[in-house]
Amino acid sequence: MSRILIAVFALCLAGPALAERPSYNYVQFAYESVDLDVGGGSDVDGDGYGLGGSFEINEEFFVVAGYSKADFDFDVDFTTLQAGFGWRTDLTDETDFFSTLSYVNGEVDAPGFGSFDDSGFGISIGLRHNLNEDVELFGAINHVDFGDGGDSTGISGGFWYNFNESVSAGLGLSTDDDITSWGAAVRFYFDR
DSSP, rough: OOOHHHHHHHHHHSOOSOOOOOOOEEEEEEEEEEEEETTTTTTEEEEEEEEEEEEEESSSSOOOOOOOEEEEEEEEEEEEEEEEEEEEEEEESSSEEEEEEEEEEEEEEEEETTTEEEEEEEEEEEEEEEEESEEEEEEEEEEEOOOOOOOOEEEEEEEEEEEESSEEEEEEEOOOEEEEEEEEEEEEEOOO
């Protein structure tokens, strides 16, 4: 895992100086495919959608929010809601280090078993880098703690392609001990 993080960090520092710093003013819509390891060599597959966004309060601080819903095999649904705030700082003119702290609520609904929900907090630290005017790379370490409901730590990464100043499309991958997901998203920037 450390080699992956070093590679992402090296890519973030290698870009040309033509790009500006990443923007934190956006809304995005995503499709996600999820593979859940339920133990005993069994996996449960699902897919779903997500809606999220970020808004800059000033040069250093921003707020974040997100909602996602995934439908798994056997009509099992998983819904998450998060809201929080973040901090960013320049590493270079094109590269940001960021950290977020969020309230997270998760709910599982399974036919015949009812629903179960729990809440806790999530924290992420990562890098965003504008490789050039068209491409942004990102990578993060993420931790979610639901208290008695368990916790998980994983990594995520991917890229965004900017069609213009307002619209981007991206691909991303996220993995931890039990869940691997990939997604495709469209992002709409404002005030950029």
